[in-house]
Amino acid sequence: MIAVDGKSLRGSARLSDGRRHLLSAVAHHRAVTLGQVQVGAKTNETAHFKPLLEPLDLGGVLLTFDALHSVQANVTWLVEIKNAHYIAVIKANQPTGYRQDVALQHTACTTGHGRRESRSIKTCGIADELGGIAFPHARLVLRVHRRRRQVGRR
Numbered sequence: 633m634i635a636v637d638g639k640s641l642r643g644s645a646r647l648s649d650g651r652r653h654l655l656s657a658v659a660h661h662r663a664v665t666l667g668q669v670q671v672g673a674k675t676n677e678t679a680h681f682k683p684l685l686e687p688l689d690l691g692g693v694l695l696t697f698d699a700l701h702s703v704q705a706n707v708t709w710l711v712e713i714k715n716a717h718y719i720a721v722i723k724a725n726q727p728t729g730y731r732q733d734v735a736l737q738h739t740a741c742t743t744g745h746g747r748r749e750s751r752s753i754k755t756c757g758i759a760d761e762l763g764g765i766a767f768p769h770a771r772l773v774l775r776v777h778r779r780r781r782q783v784g785r786r
Contacts, residue, residue, distance in 0.1 A: 633659070633660035633661065633693070633694045633695075633696065634657050634658065634659055634660065634666060634688075634690075634693055634694070634695050634696070635657070635658050635660060635695075635696045635697070636655070636656070636657050636658075636681065636684070636685070636695060636696070636697040636701060637655070637656060637658075637697065637698060638653060638654065638655040638656070638671060638677045638700075639653070639654055639656070640652070640653045641653070641654065652670060653670070653671045653672075653677075654668050654669070654670055654671065655668070655669050655671050655677050655680045655681070655684055656668045656684075657684055657685060657688065660696075666688060667684050667685065667687065667688060668684075669683060669684050677700055677701070678700060678701060678703055678706070681697075681701050681703070681706050682706065682709060685710070685714065688714075690710070690714040690715065690716035691714070691715040691716070692715065692716070692717070693716050693717070694716070694717045694718065694719065695710060695716055695717070695718045695719070696718070696719045696720075697718070697719075697720060697721070698721050699720075699721040699722065699723040701720070702720040702721055702722055702723075702767075704767065704768050707720060707767070707768050707769065708768045708769070711768065711769040712769075718769075720767075722767065736752055736753075736754050737753055737754055737755050738752065738753045739751065739752040739753075740752075743783065746782060746783060747780050747781060747782050747783060748780070748781050748783050749778070749779070749780045749781075750778070750779045751776065751777070751778050751779075752776075752777045753774065753775070753776055753777075754773075754774070754775040754777075755772070755773065755774050755775075756772070756773045757771070757772055758770050758771055758772060758773060
């Protein structure tokens with residue numbers, strides 16, 4: 633499993649430059665950095681996604697990344713060219729996939745520590761021959777909705 637994420641480095645700012653920002657590919661099981669590129673302050677991490685992963689052998693590997701990297705072109709490249717699998721976060725940056733409805737599977741409400749929390753989870757298996765969803769090569773959809781409301785003074 634490999635995680636792809638960007639981070640700004642604390643303490644790296646200078647008078648003439650802001651903080652350095654790096655995009656990294658890190659192995660989950662050993663916390664080893666497999667690849668890293670510096671992303672300019674005025675650029676988008678998404679443009680560096682493919683160049684970061686291009687030299688890596690990703691056949692059969694599972695990649696995780698946040699909503700910023702959930703770009704259909706990048707996901708298609710991962711699956712079709714690099715033969716990788718993925719877990720992607722889809723937010724409002726992918727409006728068609730984000731709006732698709734999935735049936736509610738489980739809900740839970742708890743009260744404690746001065747707040748009321750509710751969580752609901754929706755899951756759905758996807759098959760291309762059944763219409764799939766508006767995201768390339770997706771096979772399973774999970775939607776987690778969380779709401780927290782203060783109810784006390786604590």
